[in-house]
Amino acid sequence: MPLPQPDDLTSLVLRTDFSDARAWDAVRAALETADDHSLATYVSELRFADVDVQTLVDQEAVADEDQRVINVFLADVTTMEDQAHPLLAVDLSDEPGRTFRVPARWFPDVSANLSIANMDFAEFADAANESGTYLGFDAS
8 A cells, every 4th residue: 555656845645534525625625725835735545544654654664765755644533523624744754653733724834844855854743732733833
């Protein structure tokens, strides 16, 4: 189950919860309205239903080097049910399996900086609050 390659300079947003099609539409709308430019490659394939982080880490570890995905954003049940639509950001490269939540409002900042390698995954993960959610670098 290799991950699809994201479009150039976008982040892969992988749907893992298929319980509510309207919620998925709302997530995509929230991500698209958070910035003037599309920063996501959306994947909504049933083969990824309920996939867990460890499975993704394991699959990327055996993928050909030129086909590996560095990080992925999961639209899971929490993403679908929470008003802020916090995606689960997953590191698949430097610290495989490390995660943090990123609400749709902050997705453009995280996605853009990761896609151009301006910042590392760890910088955002380290800035996450005690609940594991990134709310910007100035958040208290």
